[in-house]
Amino acid sequence: MVGTKAIFCESRFGRPVIQLGRFRFNRRSDSHGPRGSWVCGKTAITGCRATLITLEDQIIKFKNEHNH
Ligand SMILES: [Zn+2]
Numbered sequence: 001m002v003g004t005k006a007i008f009c010e011s012r013f014g015r016p017v018i019q020l021g022r023f024r025f026n027r028r029s030d031s032h033g034p035r036g037s038w039v040c041g042k043t044a045i046t047g048c049r050a051t052l053i054t055l056e057d058q059i060i061k062f063k064n065e066h067n068h
Contacts, residue, residue, distance in 0.1 A: 001062045006054050017041065018052070023066060025052055042068055
């Protein structure tokens with residue numbers, strides 16, 4: 001999965017999201033510039049710890065540990 005081109009979308013609230021299979025990741029508001037830090041969209045509900053890091057449009061780090 002690392003090295004994959006990320007598919008950037010926009011949530012219905014106009015926030016950046018990445019769709020990856022059946023999972024959706026939200027960009028952390030404290031990540032700026034070409035390097036993006038993303039957390040699973042279900043983190044707030046389930047406490048899911050899955051995260052990914054992007055550089056430009058590439059996924060450079062991926063922790064695919066969902067608890068749901
Ligand atoms: Zn998750």
